[in-house]
Amino acid sequence: MSKRKPPERSNQRYRTRKDLIDAAGRLMKNGHKPSLEEVAEAARVSRATAYRYFPNVEALLVEAPLDTAAPDWDALFAGDASIDPEERVDRAEAAMHRMVFDNEAAIRLMLSASVARAARETDGEAVPYRQNRRTPLIEAALAPARTRFKKANYNRLRAALAMIFGSESMVVFRDVLRLDEKTARAVKSWAVRALVRAALDESQAQ
Template sequence: MSVSRQEKFLTSGRQNQKMRTREALLEAAITLAKDGRSPSIPEVAEAARVSPATAYRYFPNPQSLWNEISSREESLRRDFVGVLEGLTGDAEERIDTVVRSAAAMQFADQLLWRTVLRSIQDRWIEQADLPEADRVPNRGTTRLQMARTALEPLADRLPPEQLDRLVNAVSLVYGIEALVSTQDILGLTPEAATDLMSWSARALIRAALAEAEAPQSD
């Protein structure tokens, strides 16, 4: 089913019921992945208590299902709303809380997040030959928003362009890509990996402040 046909199906007749069925399929897939499985569409259908034929109308193959999940990082990270609202302390303390919370969540559901990452990479490959304007965005902005919120206390110490660069840099050292690197390349335990992510983020903050506060040469 093409994207346009899927959209037509979802937006015609009994829309509320269709959206509930779609959500049930997505939640079932996430639950199965958290149990260490890479489910097929029939398995997801069974878990969601719908027929395989119905499930295939929403997601014609597993890749389409995981593409949808990977584009909905906001919903997967809804627990971070409370984390961000509860941030206290200086920028280092705040980013430490964000990094450790992200690591705890992703290590707890590592198979799910690795599957999401694989789906993101597959989508990039599928769109590699398309013009930029025709590509579906690969990622959300949740991680950037989390880092920016954590670093808000630095807004009066760093010029906007330097703060933006710091937010970008910090976003490189935590999240699923950092998890994969610390596990697969460095061979660290989850605890050591989390400590390294936090240390890296805090080191970047110190480097940015040192650069901003260094005397300017004529």
């Protein structure tokens, strides 16, 4: 039984996976939902191979735009000495707002696929089906004032801000309320400031 250590080939797998995600991201830019065949062709890969990496089209579309349109949050607070959490959270929301509204088409496709996929997998075993970029951003914004919050208040505030930060609120403003981008930004700016202030007040009172 001359067993040989199986070849790793992890680099090859990583590259083809990345090629697929990149191709999907490119094709989603214009808001057109690409068929898996289109993505595979753009990635110079056969259809069968694409299905070896992603169980369905949605799973592929979920990962695509996130990698493409991910700005560098670090630069947001880099040359900035502001400590005021209200100010920092508002600025972070502004950046997230821009990113979401600039990539609305692609993000809609991602969100749609994500929501449907989670519904399908409710009965099966859970899957890490969605990334979370907003929590790190929120935490970075709150970091300098971290000690001014009680722990419970901090966690509650963080969760509440997550409702406002993401792409879901964009859907509310556009599809439900039919409000324009500027109004949306104004409402969110007011809301995040009010929430930060409330959490601060409750933390220092008593």
